Amino acid sequence: MDFDDRRVDVGGVQDRRGGGLRGGGLRGGGLRGGGLRRGGRGVPVAVGGGGLGVVGLLLVLAVNLLGGGGGAGGGGFDLSQVQPGVLGSGPLAGGESTAELEERCNGEGALERYADCFVIKVSNEVDEVWTEELPAATGVDYRPPSLVFFSGGTSTGCGGASSEVGPFYCPPDEAIFLDLDFLDQLQAQFGAEGRYATAYIVAHEAGHHLQTLLGTERQVRAAQQAGPDRRNALSVALELQADCYAGVWGRQADDRGNLSVTGAEVDQALRAAAAVGDDRIQQRTQGRVDPESWTHGSAEQRRSWYERGFTTGDPAACDTFAR
Template sequence: MGFDDQRVDVSGVDDRRGGGLGGGALAAGGGGLGVVGVVVYVLFQLLGGGSSGGFDVSGLQGVGGATGTGTGETAQQLSDRCNSDGAIEKYDDCYVIKSYNEINEVWTAELQRRGARYSDPRLSFFSSATTTGCGRATASVGPFYCPPDQEVFMDLDFLAQLQSQFGAQGRYAQSYIVAHEVGHHLQNLFGTEEKVRAAQQAQPRQTNALSVELELQADCYAGAYGKLADEHGNQTITPDQLDEALNAAAAVGDDAIQRKTSGSVDPDSFTHGTSAQRRAAFSTGYANGDIDDCAFSV
């Protein structure tokens, strides 16, 4: 079980950790917030924050203990560490990079089979805050994909914190999160993202509903990856790991997060879908490993 090989390719990784941009930066705007992007938004609302766009959860940051923060490493050092014995299981960053490698392999093969072309997104690790084509982002938005950069951004300390606080636990949950973000990359390659953004501008009242559609499709793509990777042996999945993915999808449901942070639920404000919807979307993709099952029309 697990990955078909232990080779970790860091060539698509931008390691911005230790970049020292500091706190107080603005969150990424309109760039397709990530799988758990809403988490801290809700937290922040609860904590008495306010205006959209300016998230500051400094009180939540600085939680250490995540393994494998390779701050200051060169690409060669990162590669050497991630290719050392047991590194993939030992270090969060190496596991995330390995997941990213296999996700790219699976989508390259699958799109080729379908007569389409896949190009790898890049993967960026940052700490605290970073500048992106979607604006300045803080870790507080959670993992996210920025379409203009074609890049997945992730603060691993913050990811670990979210996993521990919201119950999206387990190694495979991390693969699910990366696969969800790469799902947004597929939406970018397919032009879906652009269509949905246009539809949101044309129908502002549908903004949240359309966002939910986009997020559920990314969950469905993550499920399709899970199935394809298992079938082709890239990343085989045990029943327990499937549960980790389903639990993670449920844990980052809007209703679960709102209940946890504010004690009440406001469906109109949902942007990612409910726990039940997210589990169902992952399951839909996982059932056949067919991205056509994830289609929605805008």
């Protein structure tokens, strides 16, 4: 993985981590221990499971939050705590000022050393690519989402989120939320090797941001309310499109030199996309597969839509609703 030489820009980052940055105080507070409710069923949070499974599960739990208010209860979100407009432009709350964060992330080896800096840099490259590509491909202007780091829990325009939900995108806030545990876990369990899987996760969430900018998300929500029987199918199409957009970004970033990748790194993303397929997750967490309840698509669907995005580099190739 080879990033461009531009400085890491922390301008769009909000830090809501309570106890400072690395090794923060709120970490390990037990929030992780519980199962996350999803569609009325408890889904074990398999922290400590091997390989991509952990990232995969976190991602799936996270993206489930987007599934039409998250089905029953919307895993982890308490919708009674909706607080729109919480994303002000206040100072960072993590015990490190914006200037300090910027300095740390631009230090020698920072992108290898600090998961948060890596995520910020990926997010910079996501913004750079889509700032040019989105208007070119769709005529719609791009505005970057916020990137919010939190620990413990935080309020969002989608409700309150606890740390166990993993990364997610919240449309009303136009923000990608990442918890500190998740970053620590990525760092500890994947180190440098699996890092392009992390880039895929950020790019997938950014794909949801595109869907908000393009109005797709709003249309899907409306269609889901009009036809509840199609709710899951529409959710799958939305998720597969975000995977495809992630692939488009990967390809564009590689072509433009924003983030050059090797074939092995592309495979990391493909494996990550497959690992978060509903069939894989269900097999792992329930021991059986129930396609009726899918909200994100199968491993094969997710992998192949990412691949289609990466192969074509064209957002127009991501019409997952056409079939």
